[in-house]
């Protein structure tokens with residue numbers, strides 16, 4: 001199958017498996033896994049943060065970040081299409097007693113003008129607005145990326161109102177490649193960042209929280225409480241480290257293929273899409289005269305996997321295990 005359902009479907013390559021086999025490991029609950037310690041330090045340094053904490057999933061990493069930034073009853077401002085709001089099983093409410101304040105942004109992105117009026121005044125009866133949570137690149141926003149200027153504005157609003165910024169960077173690598181923004185810049189505008197290695201980078205498992213040493217220390221205990229303390233997890237850190245060092249440079253190709261796909265399907269009147277919106281590896285497109293189910297079925301009968309992403313919307317996601325040959329086939333099938 002040509003699997004465009006998600007960029008999480010990649011399988012470890014021989015080089016990655018080799019890196020795993022060669023990892024020097026120890027018990028990470030004791031803080032004794034050299035591979036994990038080295039990787040956490042490297043990632044923290046890359047993003048200009050004090051410390052990193054390896055986590056089993058992006059969901060846990062996001063939730064750890066929100067947990068350390070807030071207290072019960074606090075409010076988190078987020079775009080209504082945000083992963084934390086839509087796809088984390090209500091975890092912010094359950095694990096941290098948080099209230100999420102979804103705003104209608106633009107392709108998953110918030111702006112200063114949207115955020116500022118949503119910040120609560122300080123009263124006994126108001127929830128405390130504590131965090132602005134942003135996503136870069138956006139998932140449900142179709143892979144859109146923030147510009148440097150947009151991020152600076154958000155960071156300035158946060159500073160002005162004494163709020164924290166959390167950056168869900170599950171696909172920060174795609175944003176880096178698409179916008180040429182250096183990782184330390186993201187560290188400079190956020191209090192906490194969650195990065196992922198199991199999306200387009202192709203590691204089988206793994207995400208990481210990046211923040212100050214104090215927040216990471218606090219999160220380490222919470223991670224244990226939530227069952228995320230792992231033992232010889234250097235095996236996974238080695239795969240993730242290999243992914244950063246070898247697969248990051250492949251993302252540009254995914255973006256190129258996503259763009260070609262978008263341009264090609266825009267020629268078919270059965271689909272509605274603006275190819276100019278395709279910045280990274282995610283392509284969202286609407287069906288015009290057919291149901292999402294029937295279109296997905298037609299793709300699937302031709303060995304192509306995509307997922308429904310709304311009543312009229314389909315998502316196709318490109319990753320390094322989709323080749324130019326695969327793309328050609330997909331384009332052909334989509335041109336009916």
Ligand SMILES: *Cc1c(COP(=O)(O)O)cnc(C)c1O
Nearest residue numbers: 057058059060083135139168170
């Ligand atoms: C996938 C994803 C996550 C969560 O990662 P998991 O490892 O699947 O828990 C968080 N945020 C965004 C934007 C994502 O796409």
